Amino acid sequence: MDEALRIQQLRKQLETYAREYYIQDAPTVTDQEYDRLMHELEDLEAGHPELADPNSPTQRVIGAILPGFEKYTHARRMLSLGDIFSREELEEFVARVRKEFPGASFVAECKYDGLAMALHYEDGRFVRAVTRGDGLTGEVVTANVRTIRSVPMYIDAPGHVEVRGEVYMPKVSFERLNEVQTTLHLPLFANPRNAAAGSIRNLETSVAASRNLEIFLYWYQNALEHGINTQARALEAMHAMGFPVNMDFAVCDTVDELWAFIEKTREKRSSLPYEIDGVVIKVNSLEQEEALGLNAKTPRYAIAYKYPAQEVQTRLDDIFLTI
Numbered sequence: 351m352d353e354a355l356r357i358q359q360l361r362k363q364l365e366t367y368a369r370e371y372y373i374q375d376a377p378t379v380t381d382q383e384y385d386r387l388m389h390e391l392e393d394l395e396a397g398h399p400e401l402a403d404p405n406s407p408t409q410r411v412i413g414a415i416l417p418g419f420e421k422y423t424h425a426r427r428m429l430s431l432g433d434i435f436s437r438e439e440l441e442e443f444v445a446r447v448r449k450e451f452p453g454a455s456f457v458a459e460c461k462y463d464g465l466a467m468a469l470h471y472e473d474g475r476f477v478r479a480v481t482r483g484d485g486l487t488g489e490v491v492t493a494n495v496r497t498i499r500s501v502p503m504y505i506d507a508p509g510h511v512e513v514r515g516e517v518y519m520p521k522v523s524f525e526r527l528n529e530v531q532t533t534l535h536l537p538l539f540a541n542p543r544n545a546a547a548g549s550i551r552n553l554e555t556s557v558a559a560s561r562n563l564e565i566f567l568y569w570y571q572n573a574l575e576h577g578i579n580t581q582a583r584a585l586e587a588m589h590a591m592g593f594p595v596n597m598d599f600a601v602c603d604t605v606d607e608l609w610a611f612i613e614k615t616r617e618k619r620s621s622l623p624y625e626i627d628g629v630v631i632k633v634n635s636l637e638q639e640e641a642l643g644l645n646a647k648t649p650r651y652a653i654a655y656k657y658p659a660q661e662v663q664t665r666l667d668d669i670f671l672t673i
């Protein structure tokens with residue numbers, strides 16, 4: 351097929367899939383298929399700079415803001431992450447960072463499969479929760495996030511604190527939810543990620559309250575202002591403030607150490623009580639993070655290593671989807 355035509359076709363197709371995923375919380379293709387098509391489009395666009403388009407799905411943090419929710423503009427954009435699938439690409443990422451910062455070290459963390467969320471506190475009091483939305487502006491979902499019991503309403507920290515993390519539905523809650531849906535002859539949810547997103551972006555707070563959602567925090571947005579200068583210390587500080595933080599992370603100086611974390615996590619993936627779809631690798635120094643900055647829609651200071659599809663895949667076309 352003509353490559354220009356294929357580019358147009360892929361852009362349209364990916365936009366449709368993104369709408370189903372982000373707005374309706376009801377995907378019709380697997381994430382792996384979506385990622386495969388996105389990479390095909392990226393490769394084709396790289397070979398045809400004359401066909402560049404800022405509206406292309408490769409250039410935008412794709413997300414959506416549902417009507418009915420108040421909107422909030424993020425002080426610092428909430429970004430997607432670039433993804434990699436091999437040790438070679440991991441080596442390339444480390445080399446790119448080390449070109450600018452030869453002594454850089456890294457933090458490896460699980461990549462939770464849920465919904466990104468920013469939590470805001472003023473003088474120790476929880477004041478606001480905002481979804482990623484389109485990266486610049488998100489939906490204010492404070493009332494729904496208040497129903498997540500592990501989100502602290504008060505923390506021991508002065509001034510403005512913004513932490514970011516992932517709201518998720520534990521596997522056991524997801525299974526129970528679908529059992530209830532079956533008993534009530536209601537449509538099933540495709541996966542815990544879509545069930546969590548649908549619950550949080552529901553105008554009826556009692557829905558979120560009934561869904562047993564959880565959260566892991568993984569960014570301390572304004573850590574430098576609070577005298578914290580590494581990602582590892584930021585995770586520890588959030589943990590000490592009472593936030594749910596997964597302390598099973600690793601500070602790594604070499605690709606071998608990063609790869610060992612990826613392999614160790616791959617082995618225990620299916621036994622974890624929550625879904626993960628990879629490992630996020632971040633530059634440890636927050637000053638280096640700031641200096642590295644951003645690409646068009648992804649940071650240069652972090653990357654997501656994604657695992658291949660799990661052996662048991664939900665047959666999306668076999669089940670009904672709902673929010």
Ligand code: NAD
Pocket residue numbers: 367368370371372377378379380381382384385412429430431433459460461462463464465466467482515516568630654
């Ligand atoms: P992403 O899921 O690939 O990665 C970015 C997100 O990872 C961040 O926004 C954050 O929410 C999350 N994250 C989890 N753990 C983290 C941690 N420890 N540190 C930092 N961030 C962490 O990117 P995305 O833009 O949210 O979603 C794109 C992906 O969604 C695609 O790659 C695809 O897999 C899936 N998708 C699927 C369809 C479909 O139709 N099946 C459609 C659109 C998107």
